Amino acid sequence: MPIQLAGKAAERGNSPAGDHCPVDRAMQLIGSRSTMLLMREAYYGTTRFDAFAARVGMTEAVTAKRLRELVAAGLLERRPYQEPGQRTRHEYALTERGLDLMPALFALGQWGRKHLPHDGTPMLTHDACGAPVRVELRCTEGHRPRPEELVITS
């Protein structure tokens, strides 16, 4: 059932992977609940501070702190906008780096939907064909490896 380890990964003994592990690096930077919920809102089209705070249900202080972190980490971009007769404000737009996190967010959601069921959980579908959308592991040859067919090499 476990994944196969090859190369240095197989000889690691009990030493911690530390910064070699990209999961660890990602979690250190963006692995908080509030970060994930703000990214969910960004994917849903939210751009303005007040809407982010309200839709994730966080205080303005926490929202401001987390949005600053997401801008610093390059997942969102802060852009000025101005409505007639109003002062200049800022909105938050997705970057490519932010969009690239989408599979991780939906994979967490897929796990939550299956293992922590709750009434009213939204569905994710493909608009062209209406079929449900899932997150899956595929190799570039198009196969879907079982866990024991995966190899980690370092």
Add this chain to the structure above:
Amino acid sequence: MPIQLAGKAAERGNSPAGDHCPVDRAMQLIGSRSTMLLMREAYYGTTRFDAFAARVGMTEAVTAKRLRELVAAGLLERRPYQEPGQRTRHEYALTERGLDLMPALFALGQWGRKHLPHDGTPMLTHDACGAPVRVELRCTEGHRPRPEELVITS
């Protein structure tokens, strides 16, 4: 660029999604760095307490607490084992619920590999064909929807 919202999701206004959101439910239960690193080790075949603590580089107290949480959440199972002449100890085995988190973990790793590059980052490949393995969004008809082709319906 944003995802399409349909049904109640489109009419949500500024009310928080709360427990309707499976990403939120998942992050509340398992969304910490130490949890993800312990699950990484479980996928790599680690079963024993000392090896978990050493390989994730955490204190015994934190490791014990997090393993207890993962057992309570059903991602790992605690099983007795006994070596000749030793007292009974316990090891931690992956459950189906734990295995199901694998795409989320590798999706975070995929993001970290691309956006936070670091020497010595391990590669994930398919042993049968040697091709790199990626996490991707696919509908059950086999299409790979672009973000703007995704629909969230609640």
